[in-house]
Amino acid sequence: MAKYISWFRDIGLDDRPKVGGKGGSLGELQRAGIDVPPGFVVRTEAFEDFIDALERHSPVRARVEGLAADELEGIGAVSRELRTRIEDAPLSAELLQEIGAAYRGLGEAGLAPAVAVRSSATTEDAADASFAGLQDTYLWVTPADSVVRKIRSCWASLYSLESLSYRRRLGIAESTVAMAVVVQTMVDARTAGVMFTRSPISGDRSVIAIEGAWGLGSALVSGEVTPDRWVVAKITGEISVREISDKAIRHAQSPGGGVEELSVEQSLRREPCLSDGELQSLRAIGRQVERHYGRPQDIEWAIDRHTQQILLLQSRPETVWSNKDAQTAAVRVTDPLLHVMRIFGGQR
Amino acid sequence: MNAQLKPREFPLPSTVKVISGTERAQAAYPYHVQFSKADDQKFWFYNSMHFPEPMSAFDMVTAEAAYCALGAANTRVHCLPTTLGIDHRIINGRVYIGGNAVTDPKEIARRTVEFQKRAFYYYQNWESLYAQWKQKMLKLIEDARALPDPALPEFEPLEHVHAGRGIASNHDLLVTYQKALEGYFRMWHHHFEFLLLGYGAYLTFFGFCKKAFPEITDQTIARMVAGIDAEIFRPDDELRRLARCAVDLDVDAHFLEGSSVDDIMRSLRASGEPGRRWLEELQISRDPWFNINVGDGFYHYHRSWNDDLTMPFSAIPGYARSVRAGQLLDRQVERLRDERSRLIADYRELLANEEERAAYDQMIGLAHRVFPYVEGHKFYCEHWYTNLFFNKIRSFGAMLAAQGFFASAEDVFHLTHYELEAAIIDLMNAWSSGSGPRGPAHWPPIVAERKAAIVEWSRHETPPALGPIPDVIDDPAIVMLWGITRESLDNWLSAGTATDTNEVRGFAASSGVVEGIARIVRSVEDISRLQQGDILVCHVTNPTWTPVFQKIRAAVSDIGGSMSHAAIVAREYGLPAVVGTGNATSKIKDGQRIRVDGGRGIVTLLH
Numbered sequence: 001m002a003k004y005i006s007w008f009r010d011i012g013l014d015d016r017p018k019v020g021g022k023g024g025s026l027g028e029l030q031r032a033g034i035d036v037p038p039g040f041v042v043r044t045e046a047f048e049d050f051i052d053a054l055e056r057h058s059p060v061r062a063r064v065e066g067l068a069a070d071e072l073e074g075i076g077a078v079s080r081e082l083r084t085r086i087e088d089a090p091l092s093a094e095l096l097q098e099i100g101a102a103y104r105g106l107g108e109a110g111l112a113p114a115v116a117v118r119s120s121a122t123t124e125d126a127a128d129a130s131f132a133g134l135q136d137t138y139l140w141v142t143p144a145d146s147v148v149r150k151i152r153s154c155w156a157s158l159y160s161l162e163s164l165s166y167r168r169r170l171g172i173a174e175s176t177v178a179m180a181v182v183v184q185t186m187v188d189a190r191t192a193g194v195m196f197t198r199s200p201i202s203g204d205r206s207v208i209a210i211e212g213a214w215g216l217g218s219a220l221v222s223g224e225v226t227p228d229r230w231v232v233a234k235i236t237g238e239i240s241v242r243e244i245s246d247k248a249i250r251h252a253q254s255p256g257g258g259v260e261e262l263s264v265e266q267s268l269r270r271e272p273c274l275s276d277g278e279l280q281s282l283r284a285i286g287r288q289v290e291r292h293y294g295r296p297q298d299i300e301w302a303i304d305r306h307t308q309q310i311l312l313l314q315s316r317p318e319t320v321w322s323n324k325d326a327q328t329a330a331v332r333v334t335d336p337l338l339h340v341m342r343i344f345g346g347q348r
Numbered sequence: 349m350n351a352q353l354k355p356r357e358f359p360l361p362s363t364v365k366v367i368s369g370t371e372r373a374q375a376a377y378p379y380h381v382q383f384s385k386a387d388d389q390k391f392w393f394y395n396s397m398h399f400p401e402p403m404s405a406f407d408m409v410t411a412e413a414a415y416c417a418l419g420a421a422n423t424r425v426h427c428l429p430t431t432l433g434i435d436h437r438i439i440n441g442r443v444y445i446g447g448n449a450v451t452d453p454k455e456i457a458r459r460t461v462e463f464q465k466r467a468f469y470y471y472q473n474w475e476s477l478y479a480q481w482k483q484k485m486l487k488l489i490e491d492a493r494a495l496p497d498p499a500l501p502e503f504e505p506l507e508h509v510h511a512g513r514g515i516a517s518n519h520d521l522l523v524t525y526q527k528a529l530e531g532y533f534r535m536w537h538h539h540f541e542f543l544l545l546g547y548g549a550y551l552t553f554f555g556f557c558k559k560a561f562p563e564i565t566d567q568t569i570a571r572m573v574a575g576i577d578a579e580i581f582r583p584d585d586e587l588r589r590l591a592r593c594a595v596d597l598d599v600d601a602h603f604l605e606g607s608s609v610d611d612i613m614r615s616l617r618a619s620g621e622p623g624r625r626w627l628e629e630l631q632i633s634r635d636p637w638f639n640i641n642v643g644d645g646f647y648h649y650h651r652s653w654n655d656d657l658t659m660p661f662s663a664i665p666g667y668a669r670s671v672r673a674g675q676l677l678d679r680q681v682e683r684l685r686d687e688r689s690r691l692i693a694d695y696r697e698l699l700a701n702e703e704e705r706a707a708y709d710q711m712i713g714l715a716h717r718v719f720p721y722v723e724g725h726k727f728y729c730e731h732w733y734t735n736l737f738f739n740k741i742r743s744f745g746a747m748l749a750a751q752g753f754f755a756s757a758e759d760v761f762h763l764t765h766y767e768l769e770a771a772i773i774d775l776m777n778a779w780s781s782g783s784g785p786r787g788p789a790h791w792p793p794i795v796a797e798r799k800a801a802i803v804e805w806s807r808h809e810t811p812p813a814l815g816p817i818p819d820v821i822d823d824p825a826i827v828m829l830w831g832i833t834r835e836s837l838d839n840w841l842s843a844g845t846a847t848d849t850n851e852v853r854g855f856a857a858s859s860g861v862v863e864g865i866a867r868i869v870r871s872v873e874d875i876s877r878l879q880q881g882d883i884l885v886c887h888v889t890n891p892t893w894t895p896v897f898q899k900i901r902a903a904v905s906d907i908g909g910s911m912s913h914a915a916i917v918a919r920e921y922g923l924p925a926v927v928g929t930g931n932a933t934s935k936i937k938d939g940q941r942i943r944v945d946g947g948r949g950i951v952t953l954l955h
Contacts (some may be wrong), residue, residue: 207561329704333710340552342555343552344429344548
């Protein structure tokens with residue numbers, strides 16, 4: 001077994017301390033029988049050994065812990081210094097070899113696959129989910145040396161001004177800070193979007209809200225395009241809301257790597273980006289994931305342009321409604337007949 | 349029409365004029381249903397759900413009998429805490445009704461104590477009381493069937509004389525008529541014995557679901573509650589059975605589309621033994637399951653399948669083709685039951701906690717307990733009994749027509765039931781005195797005038813409501829039976845101001861989206877115009893129309909809610925349906941291409 005690398009199929013949520021929230025979730029999804037783009041995680045041990053190696057030259061963790069939370073200028077200076085050190089430092093031969101082998105394993109023989117490199121913080125499931133948002137994602141990365149560079153960039157993002165000041169404000173011990181990195185085959189998405197397994201508007205757990213747009217999901221997530229929107233009854237599959245919007249642009253792979261914005265051809269702009277059949281497939285997947293986790297989920301998905309396969313890129317617990325005080329619709333009464341007094345008793 | 353200037357309020361009853369030339373027809377209705385100045389203080393709405401067309405003078409008996417019974421059940425029998433009965437008024441042949449809410453908290457509290465002693469007893473003993481109810485109804489039906497057709501012999505039969513009977517045949521007319529009328533009033537008491545309690549239990553569960561699942565559709569809740577083997581499915585089940593028999597006996601080819609019932613009957617009889625055996629099977633189905641009428645049973649001209657076999661016969665070819673094609677025809681009761689259980693369990697699992705699940709179990713348990721009545725009573729009351737009653741009146745019409753009172757038996761329905769009794773007594777007197785009845789000189793011009801009035805009334809729109817708008821509709825009876833809320837009043841008020849759009853909106857009754865040719869079906873005669881794949885557009889979708897569902901791709905109606913039987917049947921057939929649109933039959937043109945979105949309750953007119 002590799003020291004620094006774990007394949008999705010070998011991990012689950014319990015491995016989060018070593019593979020981070022995103023990595024654990026993708027492994028868990030695959031275990032639950034959900035299709036996810038193939039990939040692996042560069043575990044936290046790789047990060048820790050890398051930082052240990054840096055510290056043999058000069059301190060890293062102590063530099064951070066020496067900062068006061070309100071000392072913004074000092075934090076800025078340390079951030080710049082540490083990020084440069086991380087981005088410039090070489091990886092150990094063993095780690096390079098493991099990453100290279102795993103990366104090659106994602107592509108067909110002799111080809112360098114395009115991958116997404118995404119940070120997978122171990123604190124991602126902490127109460128303040130926004131912390132996870134401070135980390136980085138890089139799309140359409142290829143070939144191997146770029147992948148290695150982006151892995152280092154992910155690690156470096158842990159030393160951004162925002163991350164450092166956040167940690168200092170909360171007084172988090174640097175020894176507990178680690179980051180895993182997910183490396184995952186890119187999906188050349190025809191359509192991509194998000195799905196909430198409860199209504200974001202009413203909190204209703206019996207519906208699934210689906211939003212989608214043409215091309216890569218980044219256009220939708222960044223708000224550059226107004227997505228199509230549907231509300232599907234979780235159990236019956238009835239589609240109660242269909243809002244088809246004018247989707248002027250889409251994101252696609254840039255020939256030079258990364259993502260570019262393209263305009264959507266006129267005939268497709270006002271066409272629904274999902275068929276009813278795909279909506280029902282998404283509903284089934286959403287139900288399956290929700291059942292697996294036992295709570296409503298916030299899911300990112302994409303449909304492969306070539307295979308038309310639906311793949312999940314991420315699933316995390318829905319937080320907005322879960323954190324609200326649920327209003328109980330009714331409770332058990334000793335005499336069940338008393339329920340009818342809501343109708344007959346003028347109690348409405 | 350000056351749409352923008354239309355005030356956002358309803359006219360006062362006193363400002364609604366009797367249409368010129370129909371004053372005498374209006375005056376035929378009794379004094380207590382005529383609007384008076386005092387009625388301006390009260391809010392009224394047009395009961396277009398039950399009485400969508402101008403009522404002939406006799407048919408008004410349905411409003412009298414039904415509101416007598418409804419009010420008695422609410423006000424005096426079960427003592428609903430927040431509502432009494434319903435007042436009704438008639439103008440231009442239209443029935444307006446107004447509820448009587450109880451608002452004084454002390455009075456509500458006093459009635460609540462009574463209600464729980466009475467209604468709760470009904471809920472607790474529902475099954476045994478309902479079993480008893482069916483016995484009462486069957487007895488009532490038996491009594492009605494036993495009533496003789498009226499007849500006057502020239503001389504009293506000798507056996508009556510020798511037996512010392514002591515009353516003559518003219519007295520039998522009065523007895524038969526009064527028994528028929530008494531039975532009809534009695535039937536309506538039975539009708540309302542459980543109805544409000546049943547709807548109340550259903551709405552309790554409905555309200556809970558809407559709170560627990562704010563975006564759940566009405567039709568999903570309806571599917572959780574709807575019965576699987578309710579009486580209302582039986583007539584259609586019988587047609588499937590008869591279609592199967594026809595194939596087994598190899599007589600299905602006799603059901604040529606476009607042939608009249610008489611032609612088909614003749615050709616079956618001529619076919620010898622197989623045809624005879626099929627006709628025997630037909631007789632078995634007819635009694636009682638063909639005692640359903642092609643409307644809601646509130647109009648004398650809503651004839652039953654037994655009166656006119658056109659509707660059931662028109663369904664046989666389609667069903668027979670399915671049998672020949674080897675497609676399973678029987679309603680899969682087990683499968684439907686499993687689906688319902690699955691649906692209930694799946695929603696239950698989504699509830700927030702065990703307390704909610706316990707409440708859900710309690711409420712759906714009660715809803716299932718009461719629902720057989722809510723679904724089943726219509727067959728016995730609005731269909732079976734009503735057919736017997738109107739046909740009995742029709743037989744009086746035939747006798748009076750034979751005596752020269754009317755040109756045809758159907759004219760009898762242009763007399764009020766009070767006037768009909770007078771006409772019968774006129775004939776009784778004439779028979780006894782040996783001179784001629786006065787009716788032949790008296791009734792024909794009146795009947796002609798009233799027929800003309802009905803035509804005139806149906807040409808005029810009538811306001812959806814009258815009088816001051818209440819802030820809230822807090823009368824559970826009105827909300828339950830008519831689905832009227834403050835929001836629906838606002839919709840009515842804005843309906844007149846909406847500019848013409850290519851959309852018709854109603855209740856989402858059964859989901860799915862289809863496009864097709866609209867066929868406006870106004871009467872049974874129009875049913876034969878329905879082609880395979882048409883979209884049915886009609887005033888009231890009715891369970892008796894079930895057989896046409898095999899032909900159509902979608903259904904649209906002016907009237908009906910998501911719990912109407914037609915909505916249930918549409919869901920069973922998996923057809924999109926939009927009901928309660930208010931104006932689909934007037935807005936959509938026959939032959940027009942339309943799109944029906946049953947999940948959203950929207951019909952789009954395509955050009």
